[in-house]
Amino acid sequence: MRSGYFKQRYGELIVLTDSPAVKAWTAVLLVGLVAAPFLLSTYVLSYLTIILFTLVGALGITVLTGFTGLISLGHVGFLMLGGYAYAIGVTRMGLPPELALVMSAVIPAVFGLIVGIPSLRLHGLYLAITTLAFSYIVSASILAGGKFTGAGRGIMISRPTLLGIDLSSDRAFYWFCLVMSVLAVLLTLNFRRSYIGRALVAIRDNDIAARTMGINLVRFKLLAFLVSAALTGVAGAIMGMYLSIVSVEGYPFLLSIEALAIIIVGGLGSVLGAVFGTIFIVTLPELFSASVALLGGRLQEVITTSAHEIKSVLYGLAIIGFLRFDPRGLRGIWHDIRHAWVYWPLRY
Incomplete structure (x- = not known):
């Protein structure tokens, strides 16, 4: 009788799943999600689209708080940075949407490293307040940015054409969000089962013991901030595309x-x-x-x-x-x- 727990090899411990039933149900779910635009109304499809790009941002904070145990109240700051990075890249700098989308991950990741530096000495409530202050600094800086950031008016954007695919229709944009959310899930799952993910969990459980085992706390905490901010920034850019406007009020x-x-x-x-x-x-x-x-x-x-x-x-x-x-x-x-x-x- 299969116990579901006993493992004989190291590879079995880190495999995503060894259950044929899980694989089958996952395939059925993906087929259902792909076919959803042909079966559901526009309202329900819009609702599913919101769930998909929200999931990308949720996976970002899962890496930081869920895996590493670092509490953040300022992730909306990374959402804003990602949304504005994409909008400014497309409308102000004339970049292709593909490059602007990459920029929506890179710029929040850079700021994630900057914000992550205080996390090396701060824990709990103090770190949460620091990240909260960061989000207010971001919003205040955007409001003071004048025409470049759109100040309080924001920046109007349209749904782009990515890799030759027009995302202006609700169906196409839903499929784009589905692809991005699936990629984010796979990235996070593989990140968790890698040696980096196991190191982050060790830091969350007991950072002193983790350091004793040879885990570099500085390196891995900063890496957690970087990956988390990048995922959240992409979610902010997708949210801006969905709303067709990027503004401070859109990221409360x-x-x-x-x-x-x-x-x-x-x-x-x-x-x-x-x-x-x-x-x-x-x-x-x-x-x-x-x-x-x-x-x-x-x-x-x-x-x-x-x-x-x-x-x-x-x-x-x-x-x-x-x-x-x-x-x-x-x-x-x-x-x-x-x-x-x-x-x-x-x-x-």
């Missing part, structure tokens, strides 16, 4: 809270948890609005005029609820359900 501080809510609700340190958390957190306001719409009346008007505040409350309740009742998040709940199914009736 609430996005940083949303990112933390995603990895906490989904399960810290897990790529699968980031996927579950993204779906849950992006869906939560929609489900709440739909529930309120059934009631109608004055409450629906209040929800409509206070959408930003309602989102903040929902994210806070989700974080508190999961930390109180199941800190493992949705990934832990999923594992319980899967094991109950696989080992039934022996489990009981």
Whole structure:
């Protein structure tokens, strides 16, 4: 009987999956996602597009906070840098969209190294406040940038043609977001199972013990900031393409809270948890609005005029609820359900 845990070779410990069932269900899921534009309405397709590019940003903070244990409240700063790097590259510098997209990863990565330097001596709340201050510095600098950054007006952009593929239609842009999210998932999974990813987890669990084992804390913490900022910057650029405008108001501080809510609700340190958390957190306001719409009346008007505040409350309740009742998040709940199914009736 296959136990699912016993491994005989080192390669089996780091393989993405050795389960034929997981491979089959993953293939079915990918086929379903590729075919989604032909089966779903424009509204639902737009909703799935938001989930996909949000997942890219969530994987960015998963590398930093989930893998390395470094808390960041300023990831919205990297989102802004990525969005503005792409917009300025296309509209001001006349760069091809492909090169501008690369720049949306490189520039946040450089700033990630700069912000990462204080992380070498700061931990916990102090590091969180430092990253929060960084996001406000970025937004203030953009607002003071005049015509070059668009100041408070922002920069209007259109969906580009990448590698000869026109992304102006909703279907094409959805497929682009799907490709980017799949690449981000594969990158993060392989990054986690590499020696770098294992070093980051060791730092998260006990940095003193990790240093004793020969892990260079300076190198790996800065590398975590670099990879995290690059992924988040790409997500910011894709978000700008989706909105057709890049502005400071388009990247509110609430996005940083949303990112933390995603990895906490989904399960810290897990790529699968980031996927579950993204779906849950992006869906939560929609489900709440739909529930309120059934009631109608004055409450629906209040929800409509206070959408930003309602989102903040929902994210806070989700974080508190999961930390109180199941800190493992949705990934832990999923594992319980899967094991109950696989080992039934022996489990009981």
